[in-house]
Amino acid sequence: MDTFDTDRYPGRPRILFVGFPESSHTHSWIDLLADASFNARLFALPSADPPADWPVKTYVTFTGGANQNRPDRKLVFPPADSTLMGLAVTARSALDRGILSARPRISRLVHGGVRLAEKIGGNGQPTTIEAALAAAIRDWQPDIIHTLGFDSASYLYLRARKQFGLEGLGRWVAQARGGPDLALQRYQPEYRELIEEVLRTCDHFIADNQPNYDYALTAGLTPEKMLEPGMGVVSGAGGMDIDALRSMWTLPPSQRERVILWPKAYETYTAKAMPVFEAIINVWEQIQPCRIEMIWMVQPDIKIWYEKMFPPHIKIHCPTAGRLTREETLKRIASARVMLAPSLSDGIPNTMMEAMALGAAPLVSPLDTIAPVVKNEENVLFARNLYPDEIGEALVRLMTDDQLVDRMASNNLVRVREMADRQQVKLRALSFYETIAEMSRIRRKTSEN
Numbered sequence: 001m002d003t004f005d006t007d008r009y010p011g012r013p014r015i016l017f018v019g020f021p022e023s024s025h026t027h028s029w030i031d032l033l034a035d036a037s038f039n040a041r042l043f044a045l046p047s048a049d050p051p052a053d054w055p056v057k058t059y060v061t062f063t064g065g066a067n068q069n070r071p072d073r074k075l076v077f078p079p080a081d082s083t084l085m086g087l088a089v090t091a092r093s094a095l096d097r098g099i100l101s102a103r104p105r106i107s108r109l110v111h112g113g114v115r116l117a118e119k120i121g122g123n124g125q126p127t128t129i130e131a132a133l134a135a136a137i138r139d140w141q142p143d144i145i146h147t148l149g150f151d152s153a154s155y156l157y158l159r160a161r162k163q164f165g166l167e168g169l170g171r172w173v174a175q176a177r178g179g180p181d182l183a184l185q186r187y188q189p190e191y192r193e194l195i196e197e198v199l200r201t202c203d204h205f206i207a208d209n210q211p212n213y214d215y216a217l218t219a220g221l222t223p224e225k226m227l228e229p230g231m232g233v234v235s236g237a238g239g240m241d242i243d244a245l246r247s248m249w250t251l252p253p254s255q256r257e258r259v260i261l262w263p264k265a266y267e268t269y270t271a272k273a274m275p276v277f278e279a280i281i282n283v284w285e286q287i288q289p290c291r292i293e294m295i296w297m298v299q300p301d302i303k304i305w306y307e308k309m310f311p312p313h314i315k316i317h318c319p320t321a322g323r324l325t326r327e328e329t330l331k332r333i334a335s336a337r338v339m340l341a342p343s344l345s346d347g348i349p350n351t352m353m354e355a356m357a358l359g360a361a362p363l364v365s366p367l368d369t370i371a372p373v374v375k376n377e378e379n380v381l382f383a384r385n386l387y388p389d390e391i392g393e394a395l396v397r398l399m400t401d402d403q404l405v406d407r408m409a410s411n412n413l414v415r416v417r418e419m420a421d422r423q424q425v426k427l428r429a430l431s432f433y434e435t436i437a438e439m440s441r442i443r444r445k446t447s448e449n
Contacts (some may be wrong), residue, residue: 019148178347
């Protein structure tokens with residue numbers, strides 16, 4: 001009988017992933033191993049429950065979810081019968097997200113209450129998420145601990161490793177995702193110290209763009225950590241099934257409905273929405289007829305500016321939507337002429353590669369992570385995120401030049417397979433994990449002797 005504590009493949013390598021359980025990137029990466037004889041588990045960050053139909057064994061740490069002690073789920077934190085600890089975890093999660101950063105006195109009071117709750121509320125069970133992670137590692141003895149992203153997975157494991165002396169238990173693979181993981185957070189002193197400590201301490205390092213590798217080598221990473229063995233530049237989702245995406249469309253972009261899809265109509269410190277709004281309004285008459293679908297518009301302030309800025313005759317052709325599944329988003333990209341995604345910081349965006357595989361013409365920004373892998377007018381059109389005039393000009397070209405968008409679609413089917421073919425990534429990943437697991441077992445035997 002398969003229970004949580006039994007391995008499906010006795011004697012084969014054990015890999016413990018640490019990451020966000022609701023993330024499609026987490027699922028996609030771990031699913032690279034779905035039909036391989038590795039024993040994989042996820043230690044979930046306390047952000048959400050994993051999807052009910054996702055079969056990977058998961059240590060659950062989410063206070064808002066149900067107690068999912070079933071063959072593929074194990075609630076390890078907070079203790080199921082501790083209301084006090086549940087409140088403490090919720091409060092700590094809010095603090096970690098910086099919700100009270102503007103109110104330091106209240107933040108200090110909440111910190112104190114959380115520490116007190118963690119001391120007295122565990123009923124003999126782990127009283128911190130770090131303790132729960134350490135207990136999972138000591139109990140299961142994984143060959144590999146793979147942290148999916150620096151913030152928050154690598155930082156959580158780093159704390160647990162130092163607090164509970166986990167240095168000799170498994171080899172650590174630290175994976176940097178695109179966006180602010182390294183590109184922006186290194187400019188904050190408190191994060192820069194953590195980044196450098198992770199790079200000095202981990203055994204292996206993976207990144208989704210060359211600038212992250214280049215920076216890491218200047219910040220404490222030794223070359224063998226990215227080369228022996230190495231994965232090279234690899235998508236944080238583990239690549240894409242190019243053939244499956246290609247099967248979703250038949251019409252070239254010039255023959256599709258005149259739709260522009262904006263798949264991330266929200267604002268963060270890595271991408272700004274207001275210049276996009278201004279660009280659309282400025283060139284509206286030049287791109288007619290068209291419909292602009294704005295999805296994942298979930299932030300109240302962005303909704304306010306949308307309502308304020310867009311006159312009724314434009315708004316009626318710019319429908320908005322909230323959170324959509326990845327499957328629904330892909331369907332919309334496959335039906336669109338243009339995929340709109342300017343940004344200030346990113347890795348090699350999955351949305352860009354998905355658009356390339358689905359025949360939509362990508363409008364993206366010429367970031368140092370993007371410009372080396374795609375060419376302007378051959379694969380994409382570039383426009384800087386803070387420049388409405390550039391965004392507007394690019395939209396006009398993409399909506400009026402049929403030969404341009406069709407040429408891009410043809411070029412991109414070749415280029416995206418070179419960049420992100422999931423079958424090639426899978427072969428590299430299987431070899432990568434086999435080699436590291438053997439290195440881990442050799443180190444364990446050496447330490448025992």
